[in-house]
Amino acid sequence: MNGAISVVGIGADGWDGLPARSRRVLGSAEVLIGGPRQLDLLPAAECPGERIAWPSPLRPAVPGLFAAHEGRTIAVLASGDPTFYGIGRTLAETVGAERLNVLPHPSSVSYACARLGWALEAVETVSLVGRPLAGLSASLHDGRRLLVLSAGAETPAEVAGLLREKGFGGTRMRVLEQLGSDRERIVDGVDGVDGTADTWPHERVDPLNVIALDLVRSPEALRLGAVPGLPDEAYEHDGQLTKRYVRAATLAALAPAPGELLWDIGGGSGSIGVEWMRTDRSCRAVAVEKDPVRAARIARNAAALGVPALQVVTASAPDGLAALPTPDAVFIGGGLTAPGLLDACWGALPAGGRLVANTVTLESEALLARWYGEHGGELVRLAVAQAVPVGGFTGWRQAMPVTQWSVTKAGAGA
Template identity: 75%
Template sequence: MTPARPGPSPAVTVVGIGADGWQGLPAPSRAALRDAEVLIGGPRQLDLLPPECAGERIAWPSPLRPAVPGLLAAHAGRRIAVPASGDPMFYGIGRALAEEADTLRVLPHPSSVSYAAARLGWPLEDVEVVTVVGRPAARLAAALHDGRRLLVLSAGADTPGQVAALLRDRGFGPSRMRVLEQLGGDRERTGAETTAAEWSPPHPPGDPLNIVAVECRRDPDALRLGAVPGLPDEAYEHDGQLTKRHVRAATLGALAPAPGEVLWDIGGGSGSIAVEWMRVHPSCRAVTVERDPVRAERITRNADRLGVPGLHVVTGTAPAVLSELPPPDAVFVGGGLTAPGLLDACWEALPVGGRLVANTVTLESEALLADAYRRHGGELVRLAVAHAVPVGGFTGWRQAMPVTQWAVQKTPNPLPGADR
């Protein structure tokens, strides 16, 4: 949690600077850095400034984000400039400064992404950017689709090797890779194109200031994962506690995830609902509650493999642990419906406009859902799926257990016919 500001923050100028250093800056950026009484930045950016930038130099501490309010407050009344890498508002320090400074002036520089797209001839609107700076490399897995172009913002010299290993592990060994280093500077270098499969260790590490370009190519025999909910059941490690593919797709449709929203997944099982909620958009967040520690570990592995390592897994029992969770925009109850007070606690936690979806296959839980439907309205449906299977020398249908689903959106006023 970011500490509260102790008082008014000063005006701050953040100046983007590239690998070409001082000589690559336009006149307004140079003037801002010369005139600053305080220069706050990373050691690499501060070292790029000449002696004529005479302000007091302060390197960002680690961890950086919690230190921002205090540093700005400590130098209130002084002219502060922050040299930052490339475009400060693109995965840069500009975001944190915008949240803390009363007045922020931004003088951007071309980002490494802009340089990379220019060198490769890739239209930026057709490229997905994934950063692994301070984030798990497993995030890349959610962006892997045959034919897509990716630019990976590296955390250091080891990142290209980590990217290659992940591509091989996820069935994208034929993907083409190219590492671009020190973009825009005198030491700029574009490596030769290779594939993830060919990037076998020990591959010598290059410059730590790099970006990895990837053209995704899937192995023909690798499991195909689409961009919408309803991934193949084979995509998950599970012990049978898995919301199956067709029911999962219908459930996510009822939950209706949108960017930036938070899901509670109660009774996580294998984590499939939470995983596919988060795969909808990089800003979607989810917390899954699972009482079995073995299953909780399995959920973590599934989330990592499917590209959403940020899934928060809570090992515990609902409703006891619900007070510790961030406020939800939607709640899915896939297990534990008969726990006393669970449905009511989930309903109370929802804001107006929030959605609640609960699935069950038992008569006891179905009775609870029928009562909730009577009290709150919504939709009560039964989902039935049958699969074609061999019957002797012919083919017949095998019916899966039907799933009763209650889906409701919380409204400010009672719905007609609902007892609230």
């Protein structure tokens, strides 16, 4: 491979755990790049190349770093499997996958499943390395097994605190330290008692650790399903909330797919953007809300429901839309009659993009009817009634009907 960069996975067992091919690559490299911990695992006599620790911030420095050593044989060290939450992805995106010669090592997740007797394909993995703790919340489901890639020595205690807060205090917790090395051990409870989030006694553990969770939800905790239509009480709101059944229908019309970006305009409490992002970890959303109090509330709801990466833009639409990245879908939940809003959203959508708009007013309904006449799609009315006490009997209480227009923009690729 002309100009190839070797990316070598290394475990906590260091040089002794490397296969012969990885040793040959590292021993012959003129330049060795990695984190200080990985570089320290290499014996100087076997690996005489120049050693360079990653600068910070890392990603912007990568192209210049490799350009400075063009023409020399370069080996990059990575923890475990470089393409599993590792440096491999960053290098592929910055210098090109075609330049990489990746030599993987077993990942910490593979080691953890081997030690616990868990089926790797049946376990979800969540990384907290460089990511907010709140992101773990979206993966909390009763009876599931999770492996959490820890950010450091205090992460297990922080995870235990989050589990207690979310009603998962009975969750079985184990921490696997220094996997693959001769210092490997499993940290559990004390005095032979199984560790749980409620009773977790360890404030700090070895910084190199993976957290194993057998999730148990308290019967009193609010149950949050894996599909759109979360209970209304899951949200902090001031009444500006797309209600549960309309929300489920709206997300079905928006049809999120992995990696897609949503504009949630007139965010209110942020429920559409939140549930769009909960459908897949790679989904992204931008909530546009002109009221700063509501904008702050959207951010709190996003963090509480496990999608803290939801971007909140405090601005009026359409003015606040100009600088946003191109969406795959747009939801308009408020401000439909603002001059130029529908035109701006329609213009921003690429061919194949979806637009969904909800309204309860006659004025906005007339606007949607006109756009429906011009662009097609589906125009539906959603009516929900709930059973409520009527004296000693039960009757129906009708909510305001919601008119919904949904359309896919035609054109090449649609």
